[in-house]
Amino acid sequence: MSIEVRIPTILRTFTGGEKAVEAKGDTLAGLIDDLDSRHAGIKGRLLTDEGKLHRFVNVYVNDEDVRFLGSLETPLKDGDSVTVLPAVAGGAGESMLAGG
């Protein structure tokens, strides 16, 4: 079982500059653990200390934002594709939406 994970520029320091890497997992949480075993430290950029998906990143499974799927429990199967992007937000006041 192999899943392609597309990595944004800002996280390619963890993947030796690679735009896309392979990882395994039955769920997104499992995939992130596997990813971290191959690219140490990347988990800390994706998950909070409490183990939740960080509001500063968007993760998509087959182009669907996992916040609208099952978040870290989103099931994965062979051939799925996962894309990680930095969330982009800001503004004059407190940003309420991102990371929802």
Add this chain to the structure above:
Amino acid sequence: MSVAATPDVLSLPREMVEQALVHARRDHPDECCGVISARDGVATRLVEMDNAERSPTGFTFDSAQWLQVYRELDDADEEPFVVYHSHTATEAYPSRTDIRWSETAGFPYWLIVSTRAEQDEVRAFTIDGAIVTEVAVHLT
């Protein structure tokens, strides 16, 4: 993570800055947001983004649109270069929220338009941790 060291002048085509100003005026009093990409440090295109917050005090890139735009840029070997947005009741200077998001958003430059007064104000910055440095905008 801070973004790579950047020069203290930001060169942008005049029409891109004008488009950002028009976008800011159109969305006022809500904040607008968008992306300018670059190849080898030279601005290549501006993409107006949907502000998923539709708010006068904040912006968040629509996540589905951002995926599509990022992929197009990446496939064309372009990079996120400038994120622009508007402040509609305050000055064109990074807020605490902007500074916090700049650490992870992955853009070397932040361009901010203020539409609070009749006369638009547009300023550009690099943000490295808590250090905000204004950079001159050079229109080409």
